Each structure stands twice: as C-alpha cells, then as structure tokens.
Amino acid sequence: MQKKKLKEFFRKILSEIFVDKYNCIVCDSELQEKSKYGLCEDCKSKVRFVGDKICKKCGRLQLNEADYCLTCKEHKRKFDFARSCVVYDDVAKEIVRGIKFGGKKYFCKYIANFLAQKYQEAFDGVNIDVIVPVPLTKKKQIIRGYNQSWEIAKRFAEVVDLTADDKIVAKVNDTQEQARLSGKEREENILDAFEVNLPERVEGKSVLIIDDVMTTGSTASEIARALKKAKAKEVYLLTFASTKYKVEENQED
Ligand SMILES: [Zn+2]
Ligand SMILES: [Zn+2]
Known part of the structure; x- marks a missing residue:
C-alpha cells in the first residue's frame, strides 16, 4: 500500500x-x-444557556419577572429545586434525540460536562451525598440498550467527584410516554411509578437526581416524593435541558 x-x-x-x-x-x-x-x-x-431569569423552583427560563412559574405555584413540586443547563430547543433537541433514538451513547459524556459547569454555578453551598439517575423500566432499557440518565449521571459523578448510584430508585410502573400528554395527564400518569429499593442509602442524605430533559418537572417530583418518603433530607434535580415555560401548560389544569 x-x-x-x-x-x-x-x-x-x-x-x-x-x-x-x-x-x-x-x-x-x-x-x-x-x-x-x-x-x-x-x-x-x-445553544441557549439558561441564565438567571428562571423560576426559582423548577429552574426553567421565565418569560416574566416573577419568582415562580405558574406550574410551580399551583403544584407543590417535591424536589427542593431544579436547575438545567440549556433551553430545550434546536441544538439541545438534536443532541437529546441522538442519545435517545440514535444510539449516540457517547454524547452523554459531553452532556456531563455541561452539567458539571452548571453544578458549580448553581449548587454552591449545597452538599450532595449521592446522585441518582431517572430510572427506565427494564423493558425500555432493553429496547434502548442503555439508560441515558445513568450514562450522564456516571460521567457527571466522575467529573464532580461524587457518588452515583442506579440501584436506589426503580421504575415500577410502565407509564405512557410522557411527551404526548398534557400537564395534568403527566401528573396522573407518573403517580406511584417510582420506588426506592434501598432506603438506607438515602436516609438523612441530600440526593441529586440527574436527567436529560425536564419538561414540567412531574417525573422528578414523583421521584423526589418517593425519596422523601424514604427519609431523604433534601432532593435536587439537575438536567441538561429544560423546556421554556409555556402558558398553555396550566390551562388544562
Ligand atoms: Zn417553575
Ligand atoms: Zn456544529
């Protein structure tokens, strides 16, 4: 040659x-x-980075000057607060789609870097004991081949030097695809979908849930509810992207 x-x-x-x-x-x-x-x-x-104009609870970009979005005002979110790195539009959607439907597992390590940056900015003064991913049902995990939240969580934990554990929370009910449902339907759909298998690992601890995208926060809120039932002291959420707050979101409620 x-x-x-x-x-x-x-x-x-x-x-x-x-x-x-x-x-x-x-x-x-x-x-x-x-x-x-x-x-x-x-x-x-x-990429549209989420700045300071956010809902103090769910961390989504706010369109007005209010401290909290209407969704958080009307629904008691069970997590202490949530933060995300970027707005879920063009580029972020492309990345997330690649991970979820295109088998691009290696994107997760880049997402972990976004998360690490946000973690340093937004979680100052919060002491996290353990990181948990949003679990998938076994069936879904077999279809996709991996749980993207866990792939992100593992990498992120390495970067920020914390412990990640995917054995703590399990998804027990096979819920419908959340994306197709309205805000209220999401809440009902997700109820009792998660279980804490190892409560001894979260009792008295501060837990950080990691996910790719936050829409209304109902999934994370349900996981937080299960974690707090298992006596977790605090529960936070950090996601790569979050949707912009939509006014219609509450009109169905
Ligand atoms: Zn909010
Ligand atoms: Zn490019």
Missing part, C-alpha cells in the same frame, strides 16, 4: 474508533481542537 493510502486508511480507522473526538456532535463538521462540549463554534453559539 502506498504511503499516502496507508495514511488515509489509518485516518479512517482512527476516525471510526474516535468517532466523537474530531467532529461536532450536531453538524458533524470537523473540529479544530477537542471541544469539552463536542460542539463546533457555530453550533455552540446556537
């Missing part, structure tokens, strides 16, 4: 092995240098 061809051959092999290393995870353009977030400058500039 010619030297040039050989070089080309190895470049191809390497790019297949390190598929995530040199290309943007959204637009696939070649990266000049390794990016912490796996994004090129152009895609990164399109």
